[in-house]
Amino acid sequence: MVVKLDYYRIFSHVGRAESFSKAAKTLYMTQPAISQAISQLERELNCRLFNRTPKGVTLTSEGEILYAHIKSALALIEVGENKLLELKYLTVGELKIGVSDTISKHYLLPYLEDFRNRYPNIHFKMVNGTTVELTQQVKSGAVDLAVCNLPIHEEQLAVTALKEIHDIFVCGEKYKPLIKYPLKLEQLKNLPLIMLERSANSRKYVENFLKVQGTLIEPELELGSHDLLVEFAKSNLGIACVTKEFALEELERGRLFEMTLEHDIPPRSIGVCHLKNVPLTPASTRFFEMLVK
Numbered sequence: 004m005v006v007k008l009d010y011y012r013i014f015s016h017v018g019r020a021e022s023f024s025k026a027a028k029t030l031y032m033t034q035p036a037i038s039q040a041i042s043q044l045e046r047e048l049n050c051r052l053f054n055r056t057p058k059g060v061t062l063t064s065e066g067e068i069l070y071a072h073i074k075s076a077l078a079l080i081e082v083g084e085n086k087l088l089e090l091k092y093l094t095v096g097e098l099k100i101g102v103s104d105t106i107s108k109h110y111l112l113p114y115l116e117d118f119r120n121r122y123p124n125i126h127f128k129m130v131n132g133t134t135v136e137l138t139q140q141v142k143s144g145a146v147d148l149a150v151c152n153l154p155i156h157e158e159q160l161a162v163t164a165l166k167e168i169h170d171i172f173v174c175g176e177k178y179k180p181l182i183k184y185p186l187k188l189e190q191l192k193n194l195p196l197i198m199l200e201r202s203a204n205s206r207k208y209v210e211n212f213l214k215v216q217g218t219l220i221e222p223e224l225e226l227g228s229h230d231l232l233v234e235f236a237k238s239n240l241g242i243a244c245v246t247k248e249f250a251l252e253e254l255e256r257g258r259l260f261e262m263t264l265e266h267d268i269p270p271r272s273i274g275v276c277h278l279k280n281v282p283l284t285p286a287s288t289r290f291f292e293m294l295v296k
Contacts (some may be wrong), residue, residue, distance in 0.1 A: 009188055010044040011073050013037055014052065018070040022059040096286040099128040101137035101149035105229040106111035109249040110166065118290055125286050141276055147287035148277040151295070152204040161279045163295055165270040169247040170209050172196075172262040173254070177239035185263045188218040195241035196222040197232055205271075209244055212268050229271060233259065 016026040017037065023229070027034045045052050052066035054222060062070055098118070102106070102111055107129070115127070130137070130146050131223075137149040138157055155162050174181060199206045213220055223241055226232055233250050236243035237258050245259075253259040275294050277283060 007044070007047065009039050010047075011039045012077065012243060014044055015070070015077055017041060017053065017060065018062055018066065020072075023062060079207045091285055092288055093122045093289060096124075096284065097126045097128060098284075098286040098290055099130070099146040099148075100287075100288050100290070101130045101132060101140045101146040101151070103133065103137070103151060104131055105246070106150055106152070107131070108172050108230075109244060109246075110273060114293055118293060122286070122289070127136070133202050135202060138276065141278060144278075144281075147284055148275055148291060150273065150275050152208070153272045153274040154208070155204075155274065155276055157276070159279060160276040162274050162276045165294055166248075166273045167270045168249075168273060169270050170205060170244060170268045171247045171250075172241050172242050172244050172264070173233075173236050173259045174262060175237050175239040175259065178242060181242075182260050182262050185265045187265050188213060188216050191218060191220055191242075195224075195226040196220055197226065197235050197241040197243040198222040199229070199232065199244075200225045200227055205246065206244070208271055209268060216266060246279055 013026065013030065013032075015027055017023060020026045020029065022043070023037045024034050026032075027037045028035070036218065041053065048065075048069075049063045051063050052069060053060040054063055100111075118125070119127070120121065128146070130140055132140065134151040134155065137146070138155060138160060140146045141149050142157070144161055149166070153162065153164060172186075178194075198209075201207075210220065218279045224235065229245060229249055232243040232245050233253055235241060236245070237253065247254070247261070250259060254261060275291060277287070277291070
């Protein structure tokens with residue numbers, strides 16, 4: 004079919020020019036090569052496509068029928084090729100990203116702004132959710148990639164770490180005396196703890212660390228967003244477990260105070276994940292490159 008498609012392209016040029024020699028010049032081929040291609044096509048189709056005359060060639064009735072269809076087909080192929088070029092150079096397309104509200108606000112926004120400025124014709128589709136929800140969205144194909152809390156243990160996904168972050172416990176003015184000395188992990192059990200809901204990857208990470216150290220905690224309050232953790236701690240409603248990098252402004256302004264633990268919680272990372280065996284779209288490839296650069 005590939006060879007026959009080349010013949011059809013030659014046939015289309017000859018039909019339009021009504022001349023083997025003119026078509027040869029347009030296609031940068033020799034006239035004998037053009038003549039041979041047309042003869043081969045006529046043999047395969049078992050009909051004569053051109054009337055040969057000393058002044059050139061004209062389409063036969065069969066040739067006119069074929070020419071009308073080939074002209075339309077080649078035009079559609081050209082449209083398809085142009086669409087692929089548009090995607091390649093990101094003049095059209097869609098970027099489908101999964102991300103949590105917190106990471107979107109505190110980490111991803113500058114990248115989204117930069118991408119939009121560079122490629123204004125690419126449409127965004129944003130899906131919010133927890134890490135577990137977002138990995139399911141990636142596996143189902145609903146999003147091209149997801150930026151979320153690590154670790155992620157999914158065989159189907161390729162995961163790339165982007166930024167190291169730290170989980171800490173913070174308090175407001177009321178509990179400030181507790182920051183004078185390092186707290187034993189056992190003491191956390193007796194404090195009014197505020198944490199994200201149980202399904203949050205960051206909470207699981209902290210609880211697993213404490214469990215390995217022999218400490219099981221039961222928070223008094225469970226909230227649905229990192230920003231609420233910060234606000235509740237500022238309002239002296241308890242000791243909140245937050246991501247240090249996402250609470251820096253409040254810590255630097257003295258609205259929150261970091262509590263020192265006898266054993267620091269090991270750092271973890273924010274990362275980007277996508278399906279291992281499915282190529283990323285041109286838009287998501289370019290955005291991925293911006294993230295990991």
